[in-house]
Amino acid sequence: MRFLFKTGYEQDVRLFKHGGQVFWYGVLAVVLLAAPWWAGDYVMTQLHFICIYSIVGFGLMMLVGFTGQISLGHAAFLAVGAYTEALMQAAGIPFVISISCAALFSAVAGLIVGLPALRLKGIYLAIATLAFNVIVEEILARWHSLTGGNEGMTVKPVRMFGYELTNDWQFYYLCLALTVLCGLACVNLLRSPTGRAFVAIRDSEISASCLGVNLAKYKTMSFAISAALTGIAGALYAHKIAFISPEQFTLFQSIELITIVILGGIGFLHGAVLGAAFVIVLPQLISIAKGWLPEGVAPTGLQAVVFGVILILFIIFEPLGLYGRWLKVRTWFELFPFYRRGMFRRQKSYMKSERLR
Amino acid sequence: MLSQILQLLVAGVSQGCVYALVALGFVLIYKATETVNFAQGDVMMLGAFFALTGSVILGWPYWATILFAVGVMAVVGMLTERLVLRPVLGHPAFTVVMITIGVGYVMRGVVTMVPGWGTETHQIPTPYVDDVWKVGGVIIPVQQLMVIAMTAALCAVLYLFFRFTRIGVAMQATSQNQLAAYYMGIPVRRVNMLIWGISAGVAAFAGILLAPATFVHSNMGFIGLKAFPAAVVGGFGSVPGSIVGGLIIGVVEALAGFYLPEGFKDVAAYAVVLVVLLVWPSGIFGETMAKKV
Numbered sequence: 107m108r109f110l111f112k113t114g115y116e117q118d119v120r121l122f123k124h125g126g127q128v129f130w131y132g133v134l135a136v137v138l139l140a141a142p143w144w145a146g147d148y149v150m151t152q153l154h155f156i157c158i159y160s161i162v163g164f165g166l167m168m169l170v171g172f173t174g175q176i177s178l179g180h181a182a183f184l185a186v187g188a189y190t191e192a193l194m195q196a197a198g199i200p201f202v203i204s205i206s207c208a209a210l211f212s213a214v215a216g217l218i219v220g221l222p223a224l225r226l227k228g229i230y231l232a233i234a235t236l237a238f239n240v241i242v243e244e245i246l247a248r249w250h251s252l253t254g255g256n257e258g259m260t261v262k263p264v265r266m267f268g269y270e271l272t273n274d275w276q277f278y279y280l281c282l283a284l285t286v287l288c289g290l291a292c293v294n295l296l297r298s299p300t301g302r303a304f305v306a307i308r309d310s311e312i313s314a315s316c317l318g319v320n321l322a323k324y325k326t327m328s329f330a331i332s333a334a335l336t337g338i339a340g341a342l343y344a345h346k347i348a349f350i351s352p353e354q355f356t357l358f359q360s361i362e363l364i365t366i367v368i369l370g371g372i373g374f375l376h377g378a379v380l381g382a383a384f385v386i387v388l389p390q391l392i393s394i395a396k397g398w399l400p401e402g403v404a405p406t407g408l409q410a411v412v413f414g415v416i417l418i419l420f421i422i423f424e425p426l427g428l429y430g431r432w433l434k435v436r437t438w439f440e441l442f443p444f445y446r447r448g449m450f451r452r453q454k455s456y457m458k459s460e461r462l463r
Numbered sequence: 464m465l466s467q468i469l470q471l472l473v474a475g476v477s478q479g480c481v482y483a484l485v486a487l488g489f490v491l492i493y494k495a496t497e498t499v500n501f502a503q504g505d506v507m508m509l510g511a512f513f514a515l516t517g518s519v520i521l522g523w524p525y526w527a528t529i530l531f532a533v534g535v536m537a538v539v540g541m542l543t544e545r546l547v548l549r550p551v552l553g554h555p556a557f558t559v560v561m562i563t564i565g566v567g568y569v570m571r572g573v574v575t576m577v578p579g580w581g582t583e584t585h586q587i588p589t590p591y592v593d594d595v596w597k598v599g600g601v602i603i604p605v606q607q608l609m610v611i612a613m614t615a616a617l618c619a620v621l622y623l624f625f626r627f628t629r630i631g632v633a634m635q636a637t638s639q640n641q642l643a644a645y646y647m648g649i650p651v652r653r654v655n656m657l658i659w660g661i662s663a664g665v666a667a668f669a670g671i672l673l674a675p676a677t678f679v680h681s682n683m684g685f686i687g688l689k690a691f692p693a694a695v696v697g698g699f700g701s702v703p704g705s706i707v708g709g710l711i712i713g714v715v716e717a718l719a720g721f722y723l724p725e726g727f728k729d730v731a732a733y734a735v736v737l738v739v740l741l742v743w744p745s746g747i748f749g750e751t752m753a754k755k756v
Contacts, residue, residue, distance in 0.1 A: 176557050222737075225744040228556055229499045233695045234740055236688070237733035244730045357688065361564055368561050407572030407681070414568030421562045422550045 108440075119297055138282060142275035150274045155386045156379075157281035158342045163366040163378025164292045165335030170364070171373045172296065173328040174308030175223055179235030180363045182242035183212045183333040185355035187340025189246065189253055192261045192350055201266045205341045212337025213330040215242075220329030224322045239357055246352040258351025261344045281342055288335055292375055295331070304328055336363075365413075369420055371427025380428040388413070426450065466600040471717045477607035478676070479713020480614035484669035485690035486697065486705035487621075488662040494638035494700050495658040498548060498559050502567035503666055504687015509570050510536040510667025511679045512577075515585050525590055529671055533664040540663025544656045567684065574681045585679040587671070610672045617668060618706060621661075625702075634658055689716075692736035698746025707747070711735065 110117075110124060122128045141153055162184065169175050187208040194204035222234050246253050253259065264271040264280060271277050295301045303324045306314035315321050344350050362385065370381020392409050424431055430450065438445040485503055492500045500506075513535045517528035547566060551559055575582045594605040625631040636644040637654045645651045670683070677683055693712045697704025712732045720728035739747065 170557070176560075222740060226740060229493075229560075229699055230695060230740060230745060232499070232557075232560065233691055233736060237692065237736050240688075240733045241730050241737075244726060248726045364561065368558070372558075407575030410568045410572030411576070412572075414565040414570075414572060417565030417568065418547055418562055421554070421558055421565070422547070425551075425554060425558060 121293065142278060147274065150278055152386055152390070153278060154274075154281050154342075154346050156383050157278075157285040158339050158346060159363075159366055159382035159386060160285050160379045161288045161339035161342070162336050162363050163370060163382045164288050164375065165332040165339070166363060166367045167370075167372075167375055167378045168292060168295070168304070168335070169328050169332035170367050171377070172301065172308060173304040173325065175325060175328060176228065176232045177219075177235045177329075177332070178232050178357065178360050178364065179219060179237075179239035179242075180332075180336050181355040181357065181359035182239040183215055183336035184340040184343060184359070184363070185242055185246060185350075185352070186212045186215050186333075187337030188261075188344035188350050188355070189340075190337070191341035191344045192259055193252070195262050195265070195345075196259075201264050205338060208341040209334040209337045212340065213334035215337075216329040216331075216333025217326055219333070220326035223325050223329060236357060236360075239355075239360055243352050243355055243357075246355070253352070256352060258349055261348050261350060263348075264345050277345065281346075284338060284342065288338065289375065289379075292335075296375075300324070300327065365417060367427075368417065369427055371429035371431075374427070374429040376432075377427050377429035380432075384428060388416070469601050470603065471721055472714060473603050473607055473611075475714035475717030476710055477610040477713070478717065479693075479710040480610050481669050481673045481676075481686070481709075482690045482693040482712050483706045483709025484614060484617070484665055484672070485687055486694035486709045487618075487702065488666045488669070489690065489694045490697075490699060490702055490705040491658055491662045491665070493694075494702070495634065496548070496655050497556065498563065499556070499699075500662070501560055501563040501687075502543075502570060503662070504684035504690065505567040505570040506536060506540065506663050506684075507666040507670040507673070507687065508679075508681065508684035509539065509574065509670075510663070511587070511670030511674050511683060512574055512580050513667065514671045514674065515580070515587055515679050518587050519585065520579060525588075528587075529668070532667045532671060536667035537660040537664040540666075541656045541660040543663070544659035548659070549652065549656075571681055571684065580681075582681055587674045587679060589675050606675055613668075613672060617665070621665075621702075630654075630657065689732050692732040695736050695746055696739045698743070698748040701746070701748035704746060704748030 108124060108126065112118070117123075122131065141150065145153065162180065165183075166177070166180060169177055190208040190211045191204050194207060195201070199207075219235055219238050223231055226234055247256050249255070264277065266280075271280060296304075303314065303319045306317060306319050307321060307324055307328075311321060347354070366381035366385050367378060368381070369384050370379070371377030389409060392412050395412070396408055420427065426433070434450055437449065485507055488503045488506070489500060492498055492503075510532050514528050514532035517523045517531040518525065523531065543566060547562060548559070551562055574580050589606065596603045596605060596608070625635055633644070633649045634654055634657070636647065637649060637651050637658075641651050644654075670679075673683065673686065677686070689712065690709065693709040694705050695708070696711055697706070697708030712735060715735050716728055716731045719731035723731075
């Protein structure tokens with residue numbers, strides 16, 4: 107077991123807490139940087155998607171995991187990012203500018219959604235974001251002159267500094283770099299007063315406002331930041347898929363995005379990455395499992411069933427998600443004979459009313 | 464002109480009745496357990512499939528089919544509460560929402576895998592399929608009137624149940640204050656289970672009413688997403704509000720589908736809900752309570 111002795115204030119804000127972290131993150135970085143050498147085409151594609159979904163996961167984690175707001179409309183932000191990127195690339199605008207604009211426009215959309223969030227709570231907020239998602243999807247389908255309607259539009263490969271990134275590995279490094287940047291931005295934000303304010307709002311709005319946190323400002327900001335990250339992911343998504351149409355950004359996409367943070371572990375940035383990897387790998391595992399089904403049973407619904415069952419089992423048995431499971435395993439080893447089963451148990455077993463707030 | 468509006472209104476109200484019944488299911492569960500059941504639409508779909516089994520596969524009469532589907536779904540609802548929802552009692556609201564979404568996925572997936580149900584579109588024969596009433600230039604399908612009449616009857620039954628029976632009053636008490644109800648000797652958990660049963664039964668009824676209009680298929684539960692705005696417009700947690708909300712959404716949708724350009728019909732419900740939420744942040748009939756600190 108490792109003991110951390112605090113000998114200076116700067117230790118509290120240091121990115122890596124101890125040498126072990128430096129070592130393991132270093133190993134991870136080397137493995138990921140070497141991916142084009144050890145991974146085949148198929149694995150590379152999965153890695154692209156994991157990077158993209160991780161960025162969405164970061165965005166959702168900031169909103170759901172750290173600010174405690176609910177969104178069932180993140181596919182709409184993804185769509186705003188994707189369409190912005192597609193249109194700007196079609197107009198020949200450089201990638202650096204276009205992806206910034208994708209983030210910016212998504213953030214503006216997030217601001218628009220965040221404004222009602224100041225008055226709405228819980229389920230009403232969920233419905234408002236859901237309604238926003240449906241409306242954005244419908245606008246994309248109907249605004250034929252701009253988006254190509256339901257026929258969708260093709261997206262050109264990324265063009266940066268005069269080069270076209272046509273190879274898988276070039277795009278992979280781009281995705282990886284952006285994922286790391288977004289992750290670092292989130293880590294930094296959470297160490298700042300803004301991040302602390304988010305967490306304060308999540309834990310108790312009343313206490314936060316008593317401590318001088320401007321609820322309106324920080325809730326809107328959280329929506330905007332979350333939407334901006336999702337917009338960046340949307341831009342990458344557009345390039346990856348190379349063809350976007352409104353039916354990729356439905357409510358069901360939103361739900362899938364939300365499951366990233368639920369399965370990964372709400373309230374941990376690591377959880378966003380783990381959840382993204384899980385959500386990407388799961389359909390591949392299911393398609394393998396389809397061969398084992400008995401004769402006469404149609405495999406069409408298998409994916410939905412497995413997905414639903416996993417969601418239910420996770421929430422019942424591992425509410426802290428994949429990262430929570432890892433924490434428990436690690437704690438078990440660190441404390442070896444002294445781990446107690448109740449260490450991570452929720453203290454509360456009654457219902458917390460949302461009607462009185 | 465006037466007859467046209469009347470026809471649209473009847474069509475809208477009958478569609479609104481289905482929304483209202485699904486919304487009623489949401490609200491019953493929400494009032495009692497503060498859980499928002501995103502699977503309500505899928506529960507409705509499952510109910511319609513049981514009705515299909517009764518009427519087409521087993522060849523039963525219409526009324527027996529209704530009783531069968533409602534009964535089976537009530538059991539399914541209670542089992543869902545017992546097995547899935549009760550273990551997560553006390554978790555944050557959003558976690559519970561996610562678990563009901565998971566339940567919805569499972570139901571949708573299972574339906575497509577059951578032999579005889581599958582992914583095809585089915586039809587339930589009804590005794591009053593193609594009849595129409597002509598009242599002075601106004602042509603009204605009997606089926607729409609039946610939907611309205613049956614919804615009204617169900618609402619009356621539910622009202623009497625909640626108002627005059629012992630268990631109904633106990634349910635009201637539970638939904639007002641669980642702790643106080645518990646102190647008064649009401650078995651709160653069992654009451655919650657029963658409420659899930661009632662809600663699923665109501666949803667199955669809605670599914671049967673909807674079946675002639677949209678047919679029975681594994682994605683018919685998506686209508687639950689329209690019933691959400693209905694419940695929210697009325698104010699989540701208000702039973703009469705859910706009925707009113709459903710009717711509002713149904714009528715607005717019917718009128719928007721006719722008078723506005725194509726595409727507005729699908730978003731009308733959501734546009735209404737956004738506007739209502741901007742004016743009343745907790746719906747028209749929503750209760751606003753503030754915590755005293």
